[in-house]
Amino acid sequence: MAVNTVGDLAMSYIFRSRNAQLKADMVRFSTELSTGQVASVSEAVNANFGPVSAMEHSLSQLEAYRQSISESAGLAGAMQSSLETIRQSALALSTDLLTSGSTSSAVHLDALGASAAQAFHAAVSQLNTSYGGRALFSGAATDRAALADSHAILSALEVAVATETTASGVKAAVDAWFDPGGGFDTIAYTGSPTPLAPMQAGANRAVDLDVTAADTAIRDTLKGLALSALMSSPPLSEAPSEQAVMAKTAGDLLLQANTDLLQTQARIGVAEETLEDAKTSNSSEIAALELGLAELLSVDVYESATKLEQAESSLELLYALTARSARLNLADYL
Template identity: 35%
Template sequence: MTSIFFGDMAAATRNMRMTTQVKQNLDQYTYEVASGQKYDLAAAVSGDFSPLASIERSLRTLESYDLSIREAGLFATSMQSALETVSGHVEEASTDLVVAADRGDATSLSVAATDAHTRFDSVVATLNTRIGDRSLFSGAATGKTSLMSSDEMITELQTALVAAGASSVADVEAVVDDWFMSAGGGFETVGYRGSDTPLSAFSLGDQDSVQVKLTGDDDVLRKTLKGLAMASLVDEGLFSDDVTARAQVLHNSGEALMGARAGVADLQSQVGSIESRIEEAKVGNSTMTFSYETAKSEIVAADPYEAASLLQQTETQLQLIYTLTARMSQLSLADYIR
């Protein structure tokens, strides 16, 4: 039988090539185990990257929608929280004012008026809430504060009362109603500082968007502010020498706030509907993202168990090569001819 022997140079070259190949395999399997992705992606897609590129493009689009959805959710949730605060003040103040007015004593009237003034301050501050650098109730003018301060409003109302020569409860109510509710009145010209243009719509998906149109200029919010402001004027000294007139103003303020309850609840319902749409879009976007990520994984993901097994085999193979090389390097002519 004829035997084929390799010369020393040929054997060394063969060993070098084998070692290089084993090292490359080690790099490949180490990468696949560490990253969970295939080492040679071109081979995995047979040189056609178009399906993978399409999936990645869709994932980037969904990511941008997800950012917009999260922004819309934060905005709507914050607005709902603000309306809950306003609703709480309206419900409590309306009852307290009517009860105090029915009692009619100076102490009850004073306590109720002071409490209403505090709630007025709180409602104005709530409607001036900002999320980051964006005002919630300023419409498109998110960089502006929605309303002038409560103290400024009271000052404007006091000036208007003096200018109108208001001397009766009916006069006061007419002036306050005109300032808050009339077109071109004080609230529209100086009280509300936001934009008449609603906030731009939030994109929720392909051809799907949602718009939050509520601003601090809404009629329901104006009525709420009007009722609390009128009671606040009593706390500021309106009809200070006429208990009956003060009781009448507080009673009418309480009734005005009772009338605003349903309106505030309706605003909460509207914002709640927007929150539901945003949540639906969030779920849908998450589902689509999961589907595309699964499809991408099927293309680029390496089998972790197979990669780990091959890595172990390759490490063993490389260790064997190093061991044999070390033994051969220790051979001498004397060892060979023994």
């Protein structure tokens, strides 16, 4: 039986090594051909990873800003929608209250009070809205609703005015309840006194979405709705003339609060505009960096295709040589 010589073993090792190298080259050139990017970043940058690392770090930061901008824009939009719904409802009610006049019947004024109660419940519901699992108007306490149950709030107000007999007395009691440190702060508002922290929209850009249900414009709107709702509850429900006075008082308050609420919405609108500008700027920076990174790591597709063909030809030649070597060895053995 023939015994392999050292030369035979060496040749076998050379064939195997060359075969593995050519297959790796084919995978590499195929990948470069399909992606248009280098398979080996180290070779492309001559082992100088500084520029690539800097670009990738910047892209990572910009992606974080993109997510923050998207979330902030969603929060701002949801806040605008809730406040606009409340404002429109309160404006319509103020018109009805101010046009009711002193000649309105007790039945009509009771009906207005009932409508106001529904508007109050709806307003509290809007202020307790959340977006993406975060309460909109609770300040830093985004994990809980901004306000207590609306029925519980109206019940507390009914207790607060129970001893009053006139519209002015009820108004004074409700004013005290809604004043800082009063029942609104201790019973109604369940959010945080600390506003929501500024939302990062860029390296040197942040927006404030710090509106809470305790803000003056919102507080006054709720007060106006509550005063209107109390028209259909004792003691005012038993005195139509006092109901009519309260209708005028509540209507005036809601009309003024409506203007203030528009200013609050304008603040949010400024934040939305800032976010839109940041979004455009951020997208431009991402596109520029991605283009720069792609150019840095791009390959000549024609060159890769040529190298792939050469590797394929070399591998075919290697197979032919291997087969021929095997036949020669067999002839020697025979």
